[in-house]
Amino acid sequence: MTKESRGTLDYYLLHTDAGHGEPSALLVEEFVLADDLSAARLRSAGWSPAEGGWWSSAAFARAVRADAGLRNRLSAVDRSAAVAFYDRLGGGALPDEAALRHRFRDDMPLASGAPLRLGAGPVVHRVLFAGDPDERRLDRLGAVLRMNTGPGRSEPGLRGTGRLRVNDTDVRWQLRRVGGGAAWCIDVTAEPADPHSLRWMLRELVGVARRHGLVPATVDRLA
Template structure:
């Protein structure tokens, strides 16, 4: 990986930006093509956590990498290169904490630290620019609903056709669905209604999940968990989340 350290990074002051209690994302770092050990399946780990506003849009990203030789280290360049450098992103694979624990142990790290300790390594904050929500679509919600919101979750990397087919099946996308979306779905949760569409953006170099929310009341407790669940589904297919924006 382009951001592999020579020495452990310095420990600057931890940002005071809000973090959700259980929102760490785990990634496996695959060996370089010229790795001297051809039997090694994984070279290290990356742990990340987004910081968010009260309405769930992204405001920044913390990341830390770990390799057996360097230990834990944190730089903003790491999170950027995962999303912008093709050679780096090709070697980074989203994974679960359970799988990360197994590889961490195999690589000689022992027991993977719990969330609290891992957050102590997420020291460098990469800010994500935010702005007031754009007003796309009607300003007023449909009759009977308290508020209408539209979110977009951007992702790096690509999906294979069979992965899109799998998403269409799991989300029950209508067979005769037309339009620009590759897959879509909907659900009702806690009196709120969600509908989403997955589409290619940025001249087909990225993916976007557009989520329309109709809130039945002033509380938006279901929004954060639903956005997180949908993001997790796409991470399981290999996509890497870049940011969550709000359009209304």
């Protein structure tokens, strides 16, 4: 799939029930990252015929992360699927992504401050997710992320580790359970530090996680 067909925004279909019956609305989101690649705010907009058009709600974006029942009604899709849904329900041609950004009118600020400190070593960017995929989806996620998973994991909560060389930068990631088992995260490091490679890798990892039932909540920078 090409970058253009996938799009740079995040798209979801909102279904009528958790069994993913007929979808009734489209949700479009974007995380705005600060210069240090931590998340500064979440922008979102929704569309449905029942609402009479586009709407933007920080409260709804927050509820998606907090309410498992609502979150289970979402399915992550790429832009081509969003285009097809929008047309099928009478919206016509879905606006391009520059135009969609003008639909974001009620941003959700995300906490920012001094980096959290984990100890010595490279800077870690932690992508925190809401959601609780079953073992089958976690196994599939691990396979796509090319992680070394298995019973030999020594760290509590650690699901597996993967790595990739991007533009002369060694990028490493770990999928782990955090918050007493309440959430999942992907911890990402890049050596030597390269913001362009890291930004691209964060985007790719979030895209894979979304397709396997995890909903991104924020990106923290840990020192």
